Structure formats: C-alpha cells, structure tokens
Amino acid sequence: MKKQPKPRVAFFDFTDCEGCQLQIANMGTTLLELTQLVDIVKFREIMSEEAEDYDIAIIEGAISTDNDVKRIKKIREKAKVLITLGACAAIGGVNGIKNRTSLEIAKQRVYGDMAGSINTINAMPVHKVVNVDYIINGCPVYLPEVISVFKCLLMGKPYVVPNYPVCAECKMNENVCRYEKDEECLGPVTRAGCNSWCINNGNKCYGCRGLLENPPIDAAKDILLKYGLTLEEVLGRFTLYNDSMGEKYDKEFK
Amino acid sequence: MKYAVIKKEDLNLWVKHLMKKAKLYAPKRKENLFVFRQVKDASEICLSYIPTILPPKKYYFPQKEKLLKFNINPFLTSKAIEGFEDFILFAVHTCDIAGIQCMDVxxxxxxxxxxxxxxxxxxTIIGIECLQYCDEHANCVSMGNHVPRGGYDLMMIELSEKFILHINSEKGEKLVSSLDYIKEADEKDMISLERLREAKKKMFKEEFSGSLPEIYEVFDKRFNSSVWKDIAKQCVACGNCTAVCPTCYCFDVIDEVELSLNKGTRYRMWNSCxxxxxxxxxGGEDFRKGRDARQxxxxxxxxxxxxxxxxxxxCTGCGRCTRSCMAGIKLVETVNSLLKEP
Amino acid sequence: MIDREILLEKLKISPYKPIKAKIIQAYMLTDKEKFLRIELERKINLGHEPGQFVMVSIFGFTEAPISICSSPTDKGFFDLTVRNAGVLTNKLHQMEKGDTLGIRGPFGKGFPVDNMFGYDLLIVAGGLGIVPLRSLIRYIIHNRNDFGNVQLLLGCKTPQELLFKKEIKEWLKRAEVNVNCTVDKADSEWQGNVGLITTLIPGVDINPARTYAVVVGPPIMYKFVIVKLLEKKIPDYQIIVSLERRMRCGLGKCGHCQIEGVYVCQSGPVFTYADLKNFKGECHEKTA
Structure with a gap:
C-alpha cells in the first residue's frame, strides 16, 4: 500500500458531558492500534498539546448558543471530514429537553437571577447547522461502533447506521424481552447499532440512538399503552433523547 | 435395539457420558423463559420447558456466521472455519426437530x-416428546409436529420413573449402547408408551379451524385479504417473529475488516423480511413496501x-412468533381469520 | 466446456468464494456510468448466457449483483457497466485498469436465445436497460444469421445519458440492427424522437407470431410497454423481461430478491410475461 501521511484527528466539545470522549479515552489498546492509522492532534481528555491543523474533526455535544454556531461553522471549514460523536451531537440528546419550554423560562430555571446575562438558543444536533459526514449515535457511544466508523472513514466508504430497531439485535442476543416482564422499552422504535448493549446488561432501551426513519409510531403507541403508560408518559419516554428533533414525533403522536 | 429405557435417577450419569463425547447444548432457564446453552452439569438442564427464546437454529445457522476470510491486497481468500465441532442438541422438542428438517431441505x-x-x-439430536401443551400459543397439532416424526437420533419419552429412548439412527445407537444403566425396553414399557400416546390424543387438539390443505387453499386465495392490513396496523416491524422462527433463514452478507484495513472476514447475518x-x-426502489406486504x-x-x-x-407450530410479539399478533388467530373470511 | 468445470470446481469449495479477476479496461461511458472489462484469473471464460449476472465482490465493501453486458461469444473477458448508486458501485467507480476484484457467478437464467432462433426481435431498452440487453445484441450480431429482423427501441432521459453511442452507430451502419431512439428531453443537436418509449411501439412493423419482444428498463416502464406489446398481439410467452431485485447471495437462499415464492437470482432475472402473470401482486412490473 502507498504510504500516505496519517490523517490528523481533533476532538471538540460543545454542549455535552464529555462522556463519549471518555469512552474513547478508555478504549485501551484499541486506541493505540487506532493511532497507527491516525494522528490524534487535539483531545483534551488525554493530552495537553493542541494543534490548530486537522483533517478529521470529531464533535461531541449539541449546538446551543450563537457562539456554538459560529464555532462549528469554522471547524467545518477547516475539517475535511466531520464526525458527530454521541447522542448530543447526533440528535441533540438530553439537551433538547430545554426546547420544551420557552428559552426565557429555561434560562430562569437554570440560572435564576443571572438569567439575563445568558445567551442561549434552542438545542440542535450538529447536522442542523453544518454538513456531517459520519454520525455515531448513542449515550454514550458504543465503542465497537466507533471503531467501525473509523474503519469506514479510512476505507473511504460511508457508515450506514442501521435502519432497523434495537429488537433485531436484542433477539439475536437472546435476551428476555422487557415487555415479557411487563416493563416498557424503546427498543422497537430505536435505531440499532449498539448490539442491544443496555438490555444485554439488564437495563431497558431509552432510545438514545434516535428513532427509526420510518417508526411504526401507532403500533408502538398501542404497545406502550397496552403496558399501562399514559400518552404523556409515552411522549416523555420518546423525547428524553429526541426532543430537539421532536417536531416530527409530536406530529406523529398528536 | 429400537427402544431403550433409562431410569430417571441415571439420567445425570448419561448426561455426563454425553458431555464427554461432544459439546452438549440443552434448555436452561433464563429469567422467566428458557434458552439453549452449553451445559457443564446435568443440574443445569430444564427438561420441562416452553420453547426457548431462540430455536436451536443458532447452532446450525448461527446469527453471524463466517463465510470466508480475505486479504484485500494481495487478493486472497481462505476458509473461514477450519474444522466444525461435534455437538449434541439435548432435549429438543419435536417442533424444533421439524424446524431442522425444514432447514435441511x-x-x-x-x-x-x-x-x-x-x-x-x-x-446429534436428542429429542424429548412433549406430553402436554407448552402453552396456549403453540399450534403443533395442526402442523402434525406434536409427536415424533423422525429427524432425530434419539427421542426421550418420559414415563413415571424412567425415560423411554427411541433409537432412530446409528449415531443414536452409539450413545446408548454398552452402558449398563440403559437397557432394552420390554413389552410393559411399550404398552405404557402406547397408553401415553392414547392419552395425548385426548389432550392435544387441532388449533386451526381447517386442515392444512384447506389452509394452503385459503392462502392461495387471500393474497389481498384485509387480514394483512389489520396485522400491519399492529406490527412494529421489530423482526422478533422472524428471528425466533425455526424456519426463517434470510440473511445479509457483511464484510468486517481488521484495523490493519487489509485482512477481514465475510459474514452472513440473520436478516428479516x-x-x-x-x-x-x-437505485432506491423498494420492492416490498408496507408492513402489510411484509407480514x-x-x-x-x-x-x-x-x-x-x-x-x-x-410452520412448525412452536408458537414462538406469537409468544415473542409484543404487539400480540397471533399466528393461530391470523390463520383462523383467513379461514373464516367468506 | 473446460472453463465451466474449473468454475464449478471452485464453487464446490464454497459457493461464497469469489474468483480473482482483473480490470483490463475502465472508462466512463457517461457522467454516471462506468464501463469495466474484466478478465478472470487464468483467463477462464465466464461461460455465461446473455442476460445473466455476476456478484461483484470487493473485500471490505461486500458484494453487488451486476448484469453482464458482453456476449459469451466475446471470449477471454466479460464486460460490466455500472452506475454509481451504492457503496460497492461507488468503489467500483474509483477502480482503474489493473485493479483486482472478486467475481461469483454467473447466476440466474438468461434470455432464451435458443428459443429465439429464426424469430424477429423487438428489443425495448429504457435507461440502464440497454446494459443487460447489450449482451443479447452482441450475441445476435455474432450469430446474425440465426435471427430474423432485429429492431431496437431505445429510450433515455437526455441524449447525454445514452449508453454505448459509438457501438450503436456501428450496428446501424452495418445494418445489423434497426435502431430507433427517443429521449424525454432533447437538446439542440438531437435529431431523434422526443417522448416516452411507449410512443414508438405502435409504429413498429412486426409479425407478432414470429416476434420475440425483449424489454428491460426501470421498474415503472414495464407495465406501460407490455400493454403496448400486447396490443401488438405478441403472445405472453414471447414477451421477455429482465427484473432488477436485491440479490445478495445468488444462491436462492438469502431471501432478498424474492418475488412471492420465486427467487429472482435463480429463476430470473429473465422471465416471460406469462411467468409474471402468475404473480399475485408482488411483481411491480406486471400490468394491472
């Protein structure tokens, strides 16, 4: 193979908890293997050096201030490839909860007296502001998927996020269905790709990977209602992670 | 020897003997359900169980199966699996054995x-005959799979204090011969077996309201039935029903490369229609649109x-698709409502 | 045929194992379609029928079904023409002469050329449909005396999208095939017809009992073309179509290409209209 200079990777965070970057920092030897293929030039969780030039920008976090908008646009200009890392960047994530109320009320709730000096806008996933080349879903990201995305990137092919529900993976893992135990679970309407990570470990699906492209909302609603949830509760479950993209689901539900 | 008997108290001994011969996969409890798993001790096995979450197909048609290994540059291919391992499927229901026969075909x-x-x-397949219905979702009688119909090496049938073993192949014979605790069945045993089958006839009833030829005919006619639209309204397209079906075998082909970006493996993975x-x-055209057409x-x-x-x-009548459907789409109901349609 | 035996021997190892092949020619035919000439290792002849397809394999990018567009009478190589539409075809578009790829196949049932001997042919190609049909037309040209009059009706969106322009001119010049072309949208230089391909059918002069019609094009085209052919009184079993489906294994197993109970990768992609009539409602190409 031709020897090419390794692409330079920089990590950036916006409105998030930096937990997805932490996942990557905790990758262990695989991270070392990955550095055979790419140069990490900016990643504040693991290094103090910071380079200004990069080829691949990895973005964690949602866009939620005017400043964020300016900053992400600048990064996009510079980066050849832009990857969103985690639910906040991919679908807005939990940050979207603030979009449920007016910005004034949200500011008041969080900052009280200081609310007046806070600049904030509705939380948005990165792709609402700039073009995104690769999306890595999840809260936090699922490491095998992160590695798959890197491989796709380096091979020059798109990464296709599965457009089938988590159930498909969950059944292959032979888990006892949460519904079987009279618990609700967002698996049926959430995009797979996480290998039903949460359910494998005894939890349920919270829908952190975002809803399917063509979610069978009516049927899903029937099921959730059958298991004793009210419409508000159902909406609440659906929108924990998906609120910033909520219009679509509001429309489907109401 | 065609029929043998083993006392229940000796079953553990026999299971130990089998485990020495090959990997042994048997039904085990998992929370409130059951799964086939490799067992290391007879005490782990659950002989009275409702069909496992996944059928044993995961052992002969695995969820993700290696097809070949490859090297991108230079272009090389090699066998992905060097040798296949001997294994015994233990205590398989007759419905699942029917599933294996379908996959063979x-x-x-x-x-x-x-x-x-x-x-x-x-x-090697060691079956177990069901003496009562596992639950209300099965339709094994209509499919004719509630009694052994071949396709196994040994079949266990429980009598009060012992198991009768029907020996159906040379492979099976080898697993019971020259063991002092397994003896040839005598006339009394055979009479008990006959009585048991008689009793079963009273308990097991056809679940469909029509015979199989009638059902075939109804399927021939009801392609555009409203039943499909009704099901589509309930279906969340989670794919549970296809994953758990012993006779669903659709798959997709995927490549996974190592981080070297040069070596990799081609797999086939279960997929669902x-x-x-x-x-x-x-090009974008979807040739089977809509959950009604897919169901x-x-x-x-x-x-x-x-x-x-x-x-x-x-259909083997195992009832798994109904059991695993959170929307409550029921196979027996679907077929019966097709039969009912004027 | 010795080559066939080598191929079958390879398949016995595993039907999933692709054969190494080399691209010996590669160039863009139009903005969207690339032409690839391919040579199998040891120059084995693919030994296909016109109308069959191969599974093209690029490791890391899985496989895709691609129609063969050369005739079995073109020896030592075979041709593919691919539009950049998916992950694998996108990679194919980046590949050049000398690059290696894998081939499985040929798969499926081709055009029934043996039955067509002595008949006139009315070939209807819409858009990319000319790609698999080129295998048939080249076969006919190489065995020209075995067939009667051959008319080709060719349709595409714009003159720029017309595939195999030079070759078609050659056919016309040598009077081997009568070609009638139409585009949806003409430019200033276009001298042919403008309008849908169906508008060309009523005007053709044929003896329906002695004519095979062969139709390949986008799914939407079939029903309209077939209606016109039926109006021409061509019998059902002399209307031949080739259908596109999502073949993944080529072995009649994986299920993706099924139309009702039929695996297109094995029983197709070539069908007669009489075959299509048996479908109950899952065949998009059937007339209503």
Whole structure:
C-alpha cells in the first residue's frame, strides 16, 4: 500500500458531558492500534498539546448558543471530514429537553437571577447547522461502533447506521424481552447499532440512538399503552433523547 | 435395539457420558423463559420447558456466521472455519426437530450450502416428546409436529420413573449402547408408551379451524385479504417473529475488516423480511413496501411458498412468533381469520 | 466446456468464494456510468448466457449483483457497466485498469436465445436497460444469421445519458440492427424522437407470431410497454423481461430478491410475461 501521511484527528466539545470522549479515552489498546492509522492532534481528555491543523474533526455535544454556531461553522471549514460523536451531537440528546419550554423560562430555571446575562438558543444536533459526514449515535457511544466508523472513514466508504430497531439485535442476543416482564422499552422504535448493549446488561432501551426513519409510531403507541403508560408518559419516554428533533414525533403522536 | 429405557435417577450419569463425547447444548432457564446453552452439569438442564427464546437454529445457522476470510491486497481468500465441532442438541422438542428438517431441505437444495451441511454433519439430536401443551400459543397439532416424526437420533419419552429412548439412527445407537444403566425396553414399557400416546390424543387438539390443505387453499386465495392490513396496523416491524422462527433463514452478507484495513472476514447475518431496507435496491426502489406486504410475505413463507417449492409447510407450530410479539399478533388467530373470511 | 468445470470446481469449495479477476479496461461511458472489462484469473471464460449476472465482490465493501453486458461469444473477458448508486458501485467507480476484484457467478437464467432462433426481435431498452440487453445484441450480431429482423427501441432521459453511442452507430451502419431512439428531453443537436418509449411501439412493423419482444428498463416502464406489446398481439410467452431485485447471495437462499415464492437470482432475472402473470401482486412490473 502507498504510504500516505496519517490523517490528523481533533476532538471538540460543545454542549455535552464529555462522556463519549471518555469512552474513547478508555478504549485501551484499541486506541493505540487506532493511532497507527491516525494522528490524534487535539483531545483534551488525554493530552495537553493542541494543534490548530486537522483533517478529521470529531464533535461531541449539541449546538446551543450563537457562539456554538459560529464555532462549528469554522471547524467545518477547516475539517475535511466531520464526525458527530454521541447522542448530543447526533440528535441533540438530553439537551433538547430545554426546547420544551420557552428559552426565557429555561434560562430562569437554570440560572435564576443571572438569567439575563445568558445567551442561549434552542438545542440542535450538529447536522442542523453544518454538513456531517459520519454520525455515531448513542449515550454514550458504543465503542465497537466507533471503531467501525473509523474503519469506514479510512476505507473511504460511508457508515450506514442501521435502519432497523434495537429488537433485531436484542433477539439475536437472546435476551428476555422487557415487555415479557411487563416493563416498557424503546427498543422497537430505536435505531440499532449498539448490539442491544443496555438490555444485554439488564437495563431497558431509552432510545438514545434516535428513532427509526420510518417508526411504526401507532403500533408502538398501542404497545406502550397496552403496558399501562399514559400518552404523556409515552411522549416523555420518546423525547428524553429526541426532543430537539421532536417536531416530527409530536406530529406523529398528536 | 429400537427402544431403550433409562431410569430417571441415571439420567445425570448419561448426561455426563454425553458431555464427554461432544459439546452438549440443552434448555436452561433464563429469567422467566428458557434458552439453549452449553451445559457443564446435568443440574443445569430444564427438561420441562416452553420453547426457548431462540430455536436451536443458532447452532446450525448461527446469527453471524463466517463465510470466508480475505486479504484485500494481495487478493486472497481462505476458509473461514477450519474444522466444525461435534455437538449434541439435548432435549429438543419435536417442533424444533421439524424446524431442522425444514432447514435441511433448504440448504440441501442446489446450490448446496457447505457451511450448513458441515455443521449439520457434526450435529446429534436428542429429542424429548412433549406430553402436554407448552402453552396456549403453540399450534403443533395442526402442523402434525406434536409427536415424533423422525429427524432425530434419539427421542426421550418420559414415563413415571424412567425415560423411554427411541433409537432412530446409528449415531443414536452409539450413545446408548454398552452402558449398563440403559437397557432394552420390554413389552410393559411399550404398552405404557402406547397408553401415553392414547392419552395425548385426548389432550392435544387441532388449533386451526381447517386442515392444512384447506389452509394452503385459503392462502392461495387471500393474497389481498384485509387480514394483512389489520396485522400491519399492529406490527412494529421489530423482526422478533422472524428471528425466533425455526424456519426463517434470510440473511445479509457483511464484510468486517481488521484495523490493519487489509485482512477481514465475510459474514452472513440473520436478516428479516420485515425490515425497511430488505427488498430495496441501490437505485432506491423498494420492492416490498408496507408492513402489510411484509407480514403477508412472512406468513406465505410458512404456508404457501415452501409448499409449492419443497412440498413442506414451514410452520412448525412452536408458537414462538406469537409468544415473542409484543404487539400480540397471533399466528393461530391470523390463520383462523383467513379461514373464516367468506 | 473446460472453463465451466474449473468454475464449478471452485464453487464446490464454497459457493461464497469469489474468483480473482482483473480490470483490463475502465472508462466512463457517461457522467454516471462506468464501463469495466474484466478478465478472470487464468483467463477462464465466464461461460455465461446473455442476460445473466455476476456478484461483484470487493473485500471490505461486500458484494453487488451486476448484469453482464458482453456476449459469451466475446471470449477471454466479460464486460460490466455500472452506475454509481451504492457503496460497492461507488468503489467500483474509483477502480482503474489493473485493479483486482472478486467475481461469483454467473447466476440466474438468461434470455432464451435458443428459443429465439429464426424469430424477429423487438428489443425495448429504457435507461440502464440497454446494459443487460447489450449482451443479447452482441450475441445476435455474432450469430446474425440465426435471427430474423432485429429492431431496437431505445429510450433515455437526455441524449447525454445514452449508453454505448459509438457501438450503436456501428450496428446501424452495418445494418445489423434497426435502431430507433427517443429521449424525454432533447437538446439542440438531437435529431431523434422526443417522448416516452411507449410512443414508438405502435409504429413498429412486426409479425407478432414470429416476434420475440425483449424489454428491460426501470421498474415503472414495464407495465406501460407490455400493454403496448400486447396490443401488438405478441403472445405472453414471447414477451421477455429482465427484473432488477436485491440479490445478495445468488444462491436462492438469502431471501432478498424474492418475488412471492420465486427467487429472482435463480429463476430470473429473465422471465416471460406469462411467468409474471402468475404473480399475485408482488411483481411491480406486471400490468394491472
């Protein structure tokens, strides 16, 4: 193979908890293997050096201030490839909860007296502001998927996020269905790709990977209602992670 | 020897003997359900169980199966699996044995599938006959699979203090011969077996309101039935029903490369005809749109298409699709409402 | 045929194992379609029928079904023409002469050329439909005396999208095939017809009992073309179509290409209209 200079990777965070970057920092030897293929030039969780030039920008976090908008646009200009890392960047994530109320009320709730000096806008996933080349879903990201995305990137092919529900993976893992135990679970309407990570470990699906492209909302609603949830509760479950993209689901539900 | 007997108290001894011969997969409890797992001790095995979450197909048609290993540059391919391992499936229900027979037909049909046939070659099947219904979702009687109909090496039938073993193959014979605690069945045993089968007849009743030929005919006529639309309204397209079906064998082909970006493995992975992209081509055309058409396709792949192609119904009556459907789509109800339609 | 035996021997190892092949020619035919000439290792002849397809394999990018567009009478190589539409075809578009790829196949049932001997042919190609049909037309040209009059009706969106322009001119010049072309949208240089391909059918002069019609094009085209052919009184079993489906294994197993109970990768992609009539409602190409 031709020897090419390794692409330079920089990590950036916006409105998030930096937990997805932490996942990557905790990758262990695989991270070392990955550095055979790419140069990490900016990643504040693991290094103090910071380079200004990069080829691949990895973005964690949602866009939620005017400043964020300016900053992400600048990064996009510079980066050849832009990857969103985690639910906040991919679908807005939990940050979207603030979009449920007016910005004034949200500011008041969080900052009280200081609310007046806070600049904030509705939380948005990165792709609402700039073009995104690769999306890595999840809260936090699922490491095998992160590695798959890197491989796709380096091979020059798109990464296709599965457009089938988590159930498909969950059944292959032979888990006892949460519904079987009279618990609700967002698996049926959430995009797979996480290998039903949460359910494998005894939890349920919270829908952190975002809803399917063509979610069978009516049927899903029937099921959730059958298991004793009210419409508000159902909406609440659906929108924990998906609120910033909520219009679509509001429309489907109401 | 055609029929043998083993005392219940000796069962552990025999299981230990089997485990020495090959890997032993048997039904085990998992939370409130059951799964086939490798067992290391007889005490782990649950002989009285409702069909496992996944059928034993995961052992002869694994969820993600290596097809070949490759090297991108230079272009090289090699066998992905060097040797297949011997294994014993223990305490398999007769419905699941019917499932294995269906898969045999599919993968033997030309062009033959070497992966499947190699695995099948290494497989020993020890069945267990159900003496009562597992639950209300099964339709094994209508499918004729509530009693042993071949396809196994040994079949265990529980009598009060012992098991009768029906020896159905040389492979099976080898697993019971020269063991002092397994003896040939005597006349009394055979009479007990006959009585048991008689008693079973009273308990097990046809679940469908029509015979199989009637059902075939109804499927021939009801392609555009409103039943499919009704099911589509309930269906979340989660794919549970296809994953748990012992006779669903659709798959997708995927490549996984190592981080070297040069070596990799090609796999086939279970796939479901209920998924959105299943019949979509690169140009964008989706040749089976809508959950009604997809559910219909699933049913037709049990009651119509395989009958035309292989002269075999591909529903085993295990009831898994109904059991695993969180929306409550019930196979027996679907078939019966098709039969009821004027 | 010795080559066939080598191929079958390879398949016996595993039907999933692709054969190594080399691209010996590669160039863009139009903005969207690339032409690839391919040579199998040891120069084995593919030994296909016109109308069959191969599974093209690029490791890391899986496989895709691609129609063969050369005739079995073109020896030592075979041709593919691919539009950049998916992950694998996108990679194919980046590949050049000398690059290696894998081939499985040929798969499926081709055009029934043996039955067509002595008949006139009315070939209807819409858009990319000319790709698999080129295998048939080249076969006819190489065995020209075995067939009667051959008319080709060719349709595409714009003159720029017309595939195999030079070759078609050659056919016309040598009077081997009568070609009638139409585009949806003409430019200033276009001298042919403008309008849908169906508008060309009523005008063709044929003896329906002695004519095979062969139709390949986008799914939407079939029903309209077939209606016109039936109006021409061509019998059902002399109307031949080739259908596109999502073949993944080519072995009649994986299920993706099924139309009702039929695996297109094995029983197709070529069908007669009489075959299509047996479908109950899953065949998009059937007339209503």
């Amino acid at each position: 599919v993968f033997r049909d030309g062009p033959e599938d070497p992966n499947y046939l190699n695995r099948k070659d290494k497989m 209920l998924m959105d992209d299943f019949a979509k081509v690169a 219909r396709h699933r049913y037709y792949r049990k009651f119509k298409y395989p009958v035309d192609k292989f002269n075999r119904y591909f």
